[in-house]
Amino acid sequence: MMLGAVDGVDADAIIIGSGPGGAAVAHSLTQAGWSVILLEKGRNHLLSLQAPFAPLGHFSNDEIKFTQRHFLGPDPILEPRTFRRSLADGDRLLTGEVNNLPSTLGGGGVHADGKLPRFREIDFALRSELGPVEGADIADWPVSYADLEPYYAEAEQLVGVAGEETNPFAAWRSGPFPMPPGADMFGAQISSAAAERAGLHPYRAPTGVNSVEYQGRPACNNCGFCAFYGCPIEAKGDPVGMLRAALETGRCQIIPSAYATEITTDPARTRATGVRYLDLSVAPNAQGDAAVRELRAHHLVLAGGAFETPRLLLRNELGNSSGRVGQHLMFHFQTLVVGAFRERLWGASRGRSVTHLHDDHIDGDSASRAAAQAAGLPWIRGGIVEHGSSTGPVNEALLQGAGPHHPLAMRNSELRERLWVFTMQGEDLSQQSNCVDLDPTVRDAWGFAAGRVTYQPHQHELVTSNHVAPILEGVLRDAGAVWTAGSTSPPVGDHAGASPMGLAPASYHIMGTAKMGFDPLNSVVDPTSRLWDLPNVIIADSSVFPTSTGYGPTLTLVALATRAARLLTGNPLRQSQPT
Amino acid sequence: MQTGLTPTQTLSLIALMNKLVPGDDLSPAAGDSGGAEYVNMLLTAFDYDPPHIWAGGPFSGRHGGAASFENWLELGPWEILAWKSRIEDLNNQYHAGLDSLGPELAEISDEFRELVFTHACEALYGDPVYGGNREMSGWLAIDYRGDSQPKGYTDQEVSAP
Ligand SMILES: Cc1cc2nc3c(=O)[nH]c(=O)nc-3n(C[C@H](O)[C@H](O)[C@H](O)COP(=O)(O)OP(=O)(O)OC[C@H]3O[C@@H](n4cnc5c(N)ncnc54)[C@H](O)[C@@H]3O)c2cc1C
Numbered sequence: 066m067m068l069g070a071v072d073g074v075d076a077d078a079i080i081i082g083s084g085p086g087g088a089a090v091a092h093s094l095t096q097a098g099w100s101v102i103l104l105e106k107g108r109n110h111l112l113s114l115q116a117p118f119a120p121l122g123h124f125s126n127d128e129i130k131f132t133q134r135h136f137l138g139p140d141p142i143l144e145p146r147t148f149r150r151s152l153a154d155g156d157r158l159l160t161g162e163v164n165n166l167p168s169t170l171g172g173g174g175v176h177a178d179g180k181l182p183r184f185r186e187i188d189f190a191l192r193s194e195l196g197p198v199e200g201a202d203i204a205d206w207p208v209s210y211a212d213l214e215p216y217y218a219e220a221e222q223l224v225g226v227a228g229e230e231t232n233p234f235a236a237w238r239s240g241p242f243p244m245p246p247g248a249d250m251f252g253a254q255i256s257s258a259a260a261e262r263a264g265l266h267p268y269r270a271p272t273g274v275n276s277v278e279y280q281g282r283p284a285c286n287n288c289g290f291c292a293f294y295g296c297p298i299e300a301k302g303d304p305v306g307m308l309r310a311a312l313e314t315g316r317c318q319i320i321p322s323a324y325a326t327e328i329t330t331d332p333a334r335t336r337a338t339g340v341r342y343l344d345l346s347v348a349p350n351a352q353g354d355a356a357v358r359e360l361r362a363h364h365l366v367l368a369g370g371a372f373e374t375p376r377l378l379l380r381n382e383l384g385n386s387s388g389r390v391g392q393h394l395m396f397h398f399q400t401l402v403v404g405a406f407r408e409r410l411w412g413a414s415r416g417r418s419v420t421h422l423h424d425d426h427i428d429g430d431s432a433s434r435a436a437a438q439a440a441g442l443p444w445i446r447g448g449i450v451e452h453g454s455s456t457g458p459v460n461e462a463l464l465q466g467a468g469p470h471h472p473l474a475m476r477n478s479e480l481r482e483r484l485w486v487f488t489m490q491g492e493d494l495s496q497q498s499n500c501v502d503l504d505p506t507v508r509d510a511w512g513f514a515a516g517r518v519t520y521q522p523h524q525h526e527l528v529t530s531n532h533v534a535p536i537l538e539g540v541l542r543d544a545g546a547v548w549t550a551g552s553t554s555p556p557v558g559d560h561a562g563a564s565p566m567g568l569a570p571a572s573y574h575i576m577g578t579a580k581m582g583f584d585p586l587n588s589v590v591d592p593t594s595r596l597w598d599l600p601n602v603i604i605a606d607s608s609v610f611p612t613s614t615g616y617g618p619t620l621t622l623v624a625l626a627t628r629a630a631r632l633l634t635g636n637p638l639r640q641s642q643p644t
Numbered sequence: 645m646q647t648g649l650t651p652t653q654t655l656s657l658i659a660l661m662n663k664l665v666p667g668d669d670l671s672p673a674a675g676d677s678g679g680a681e682y683v684n685m686l687l688t689a690f691d692y693d694p695p696h697i698w699a700g701g702p703f704s705g706r707h708g709g710a711a712s713f714e715n716w717l718e719l720g721p722w723e724i725l726a727w728k729s730r731i732e733d734l735n736n737q738y739h740a741g742l743d744s745l746g747p748e749l750a751e752i753s754d755e756f757r758e759l760v761f762t763h764a765c766e767a768l769y770g771d772p773v774y775g776g777n778r779e780m781s782g783w784l785a786i787d788y789r790g791d792s793q794p795k796g797y798t799d800q801e802v803s804a805p
């Protein structure tokens with residue numbers, strides 16, 4: 066039984082995808098009195114859909130379930146994706162798991178460890194501030210930091226972000242963080258002290274994890290199973306807080322196991338009228354097909370994430386008069402520097418995976434400017450460096466390899482308990498040729514073309530990584546590391562064939578595939594996140610980002626989604642001021 | 645299709661796992677610590693209802709709370725199809741691979757070796773509910789507590805262990 070069933074529609078809005086973006090829109094629209102139906106293709110392991118919407122208790126500290134057995138989906142047997150670096154690789158280089166964020170109620174928010182920094186003023190005006198780079202598409206965003214600040218503040222409240230104002234590079238804020246930061250990991254204190262000795266400015270990561278009881282959910286108890294795991298005690302706020310609040314209004318219906326495949330439109334294809342979806346909660350019929358259902362609404366919200374949203378649009382041949390849907394795919398170019406210590410750091414078994422960051426390599430210094438100049442680039446920008454460690458023993462054992470050395474190597478645990486990792490989420494320049502498109506032959510279990518990634522980094526990413534990696538190795542050695550090593554994802558150069566993280570980018574920060582702009586000729590959505598071609602459709606995920614910046618995308622996509630929803634209901638937030 | 649391992653295959657698998665992930669004075673070998681039980685539970689997962697694929701939650705009971713890992717989770721209809729197909733494939737690989745092992749365990753393809761090694765690691769260091777890591781011997785050897793909920797760790801244990 067559907068919610069609204071008025072005016073010939075089932076709800077005011079249908080939202081496709083229940084990750085942080087979709088959850089933020091569900092929250093905002095229902096608060097404004099709209100009825101929404103939220104379709105999620107994955108299963109519901111998050112919360113009961115009956116009041117009082119209690120946790121289902123499916124999450125646990127279980128490495129097998131979460132990292133080895135596709136518990137949160139997508140299962141690559143049902144939903145394969147493909148990858149190639151360029152046309153030279155042919156139709157594809159590999160088939161299977163490519164940047165698989167979970168497909169489950171709550172999306173990637175469920176198992177992210179949620180470092181949620183804001184972007185800075187310059188991130189929204191890179192072209193004006195720094196100028197173009199040959200071979201890349203450097204654009205200003207059609208919104209400024211000041212436009213977005215009130216929505217950042219609201220997003221932090223909704224998710225529940227714990228942090229403090231000690232990052233010297235951070236943009237201005239209109240108010241404090243909702244919670245103080247949580248416990249510092251032991252290893253992060255050591256790496257932060259060494260970073261400070263190197264003249265860097267580490268700070269406690271703003272994190273979407275409760276440091277105190279917040280909105281009825283408990284404080285984190287540092288269980289050590291954070292990145293890649295659902296939280297067994299609901300201390301992670303993203304996106305369960307927003308989904309529960311939407312359900313509590315009585316105006317939100319969530320339908321899990323509902324795979325939206327078709328956007329229905331008016332005959333002129335200028336307005337969406339609804340969605341057809343496959344009901345995956347029932348077994349296939351005798352022909353092996355899934356049951357098809359249809360819903361109608363006044364508005365449609367696409368929040369399937371920056372991989373699935375363009376795939377859906379491309380399959381439906383909608384929203385693409387610019388030809389840009391799927392193009393300008395960006396990840397963060399990851400530079401991973403590891404150091405093995407004599408002492409036990411406990412990083413992989415206690416705490417929230419990452420508790421400290423530093424931003425110094427984003428703006429850089431005279432040395433980074435010299436590195437840019439030497440490479441013939443006008444500028445380079447890195448990204449946040451995460452101080453952390455989080456491999457479980459199964460994954461360490463796989464890395465240690467077979468043979469007589471295995472038992473001693475596992476007891477010494479150089480790749481887990483004594484390892485510390487710096488991960489730089491480097492800014493990835495937008496290139497039109499990097500894209501998600503439809504694989505010509507590989508199909509999912511329901512016969513739809515698999516999404517295919519074509520991706521190669523720009524010279525900028527390689528130069529930045531080569532410049533920053535030795536600095537990070539130096540910090541780890543000064544911190545006491547016995548040995549250090551660096552690699553990148555995607556792998557490049559000598560490592561290209563041998564990376565344990567695979568050939569495709571391992572980044573779960575996916576952006577840019579339906580970018581926002583001022584001009585319908587070269588962008589997919591307008592400055593309010595509406596599709597230029599179908600104005601009653603908004604996109605509420607990081608597809609809309611014109612640039613990647615060097616910060617995690619999630620808080621910004623939640624802020625943008627909230628803004629788009631509030632603009633849709635005529636309920637925008639007022640401009641804010643620095644405190 | 646035969647599911648699960650015969651007694652002969654079980655002995656071969658234990659020997660192979662012990663070779664790939666051996667023990668020493670302080671650590672158990674993967675086969676001796678329940679590696680074959682782990683594989684057998686996976687190969688026969690659909691003999692149980694719910695299938696023994698995803699253990700339940702939220703707590704094991706070892707650190708407080710009601711023990712619930714044995715409350716195996718239901719799969720959705722399409723997940724059942726995917727896992728049946730995966731497990732059928734695994735059964736075939738195990739039967740073919742183990743039946744063709746020579747006496748020195750030398751007749752082994754790279755692909756089968758990789759499969760057995762992966763399962764040996766999962767068995768020895770995964771939660772005991774999946775059939776391996778007998779009496780938590782894998783974890784004890786590396787001084788690893790495993791799951792910690794709902795007790796978790798105090799801020800002091802995280803910051804100054
Ligand atoms: C281990 C890990 C750590 C991370 N840490 C951080 C971090 O520290 N900071 C940060 O900023 N980001 C982090 N991320 C990334 C973060 O998870 C993503 O940025 C975020 O989840 C994206 O939100 P989204 O709503 O756009 O999409 P998603 O979270 O991907 O959600 C989209 C949902 O839509 C569903 N869907 C897709 N297509 C359809 C369809 N056709 N029909 C129905 N449903 C559909 C999917 O199943 C999915 O559940 C991390 C990710 C991982 C995996």
Ligand code: SF4
Pocket residue numbers: 274275285286287288289290291292294295296297298299300301416417418796
């Ligand atoms: S570390 Fe904290 S937030 Fe993360 S899963 Fe454990 S209790 Fe939850």
